[in-house]
Amino acid sequence: EIVLTQSPATLSLSPGDRATLSCRASQSVSSHLAWYQQKPGQGPRLLIYDTSNRATGIPARFSGSGSGTDFTLTISSLEPEDFAVYYCQQCNDWPPLTFGGGTKVEIK
């Protein structure tokens, strides 16, 4: 099973700041990694797939990069609605599909 480790667990930032979230895989997942955003009381929303492709309707301030075992989600300038929990997920080697433990982006 591929283990995804996200860091940091919590990121305290202000609106307008740049957010950099990390996801590290226990073995290579090639480029087969996605990022999701989840707000309280809601289901996750797909943001990025295949490392760097924005899903439909996702603003350009969200970008993804990386390959192999190290991946990054960057939010270039935080909007108030971006404060949420973010998860990475791999589909390179499954079952099982696996998720990271999440990074909470909170208002400083």
Added chain:
Amino acid sequence: VQLVQSGAEVKKPGASVIVSCKTSGYTFISYYIHWVRQAPGQGLEWMGIVNPSGGRTTYAQKFQGRVTMTRDTSTSTVYMEVNSLRSEDTAVYYCARGPTSWYGRHYFDYWGQGTLVTVSS
């Protein structure tokens, strides 16, 4: 595209629960459906996948023997049954749409609203 799940459930330990996921807005048999759960305050956990076309399923090892996923093509609905419930099964259960091919990228582009299952004596 919509995935609409059944309502919250409260069950006693040892009981079973069935959660439904009614889909609309796309061709039901063309897309795989996954189930993912989230315990209170915790992360996301993949449970398994069902092929709405042929009904084939694959479960996470942790749930094998205790979870059954089925589908009804006449109503475009997918079901998940969890047996022998224990307190650790208290979670929000989500259905989510996957790709059109088993060999596609299994990301989840649409999600149900979630169903809270509470297991308590």
